[in-house]
Amino acid sequence: MNQPYVVHGAAGSGSVPVEATLTLLGLPYRVVENAPWASRAAADAVGQINRQRQVPAVITPDGELLTESAAILIHLADRHPQAGLAPAIDAAERAQFLRWMIYLPAQVYSMFWVRDDPSRLAADPAAEQVISERTAQRIADCWRMMDEQVAPSDYILSDALSVLDLYVAVMSRWTPRRKVFYQVAPKLAEVVRRVDAEPRLAAFWAERMPFEGAWEG
Ligand SMILES: N[C@@H](CCC(=O)N[C@@H](CS)C(=O)NCC(=O)O)C(=O)O
The missing domain is CATH 1.20.1050.10 (Glutathione S-transferase Yfyf (Class Pi); Chain A, domain 2)
Known part of the structure; x- marks a missing residue:
């Protein structure tokens, strides 16, 4: 369970809020840097992980693939409620x-x-x-x-x-x-x-x- 999250992402991209969340949560992670919009090679590399050829794509410590930035953010926040990075499921907000x-x-x-x-x-x-x-x-x-x-x-x-x-x-x-x-x-x-x-x-x-x-x- 001490495996890090692996974030397939790129500086300035939609992986950044995911990386920021992992940083605030204090969870170990490493970034595999590829900007799929910038080159065919980068898109091909991301495509090995995410059929959509898009970042962010996250591999969880359990080896599960997560794509779609909003889903990743909600999942991380809900999984670590003590950090208060999302309103609780029964909260007014x-x-x-x-x-x-x-x-x-x-x-x-x-x-x-x-x-x-x-x-x-x-x-x-x-x-x-x-x-x-x-x-x-x-x-x-x-x-x-x-x-x-x-x-x-x-x-x-x-x-x-x-x-x-x-x-x-x-x-x-x-x-x-x-x-x-x-x-x-x-x-x-x-x-x-x-x-x-x-x-x-x-x-x-x-x-x-x-x-x-x-x-x-
Ligand atoms: N629906 C996806 C969209 C992800 C997305 O469009 N990522 C951009 C980078 S910020 C990308 O990888 N673009 C390359 C492409 O769509 O070919 C999400 O919310 O995570």
């Missing part, structure tokens, strides 16, 4: 927790399968350009709609940091990036700045998602 944990991959993350390679759906470069612009707009709209429907305290659901906050903090750094996010989602903006400043993750962020240069976009 639980339903909204599940709502937003599913909203993120369904409404936002799914746009990136298209964006990362618009030729998957577009027949020519002009159509690719339209897809790039409209998916960026759609993602901004999704952040706006989420912001309008949450009432954060220190964090999105309460005064306790949850995996939802980690998920939003990372995803909000992707297109259309933080400057747009701060404008369209001012309440969530305060939360992600708090997550960026989480002292237990300072070294982690520096390594896996550095705050350097024009990082906010």
Whole structure:
């Protein structure tokens, strides 16, 4: 049982909230670094583990394969309730927790399968350009709609940091990036700045998602 979790992932990717969660939980893990969007070789390597050729893909200490970032985050938080990284199953915030944990991959993350390679759906470069612009707009709209429907305290659901906050903090750094996010989602903006400043993750962020240069976009 002392086997580490193995996280197939990449800096800046959807594996980062998973890695951040494992860090906060103090669980041993190692990362197998492969950015499947960056090269065929990396996608092939990830494809050996996850048929979807996507990260994150996690091998648990029991040897079980987990994919789908939201499922991994909810599983880790629920498995270690003492850390308080998710509302308990009977907590008042639980339903909204599940709502937003599913909203993120369904409404936002799914746009990136298209964006990362618009030729998957577009027949020519002009159509690719339209897809790039409209998916960026759609993602901004999704952040706006989420912001309008949450009432954060220190964090999105309460005064306790949850995996939802980690998920939003990372995803909000992707297109259309933080400057747009701060404008369209001012309440969530305060939360992600708090997550960026989480002292237990300072070294982690520096390594896996550095705050350097024009990082906010
Ligand atoms: N539904 C998956 C999406 C994962 C995903 O799209 N990961 C990106 C990296 S952030 C990826 O591997 N993209 C490569 C591809 O889709 O070909 C999840 O929620 O984990």
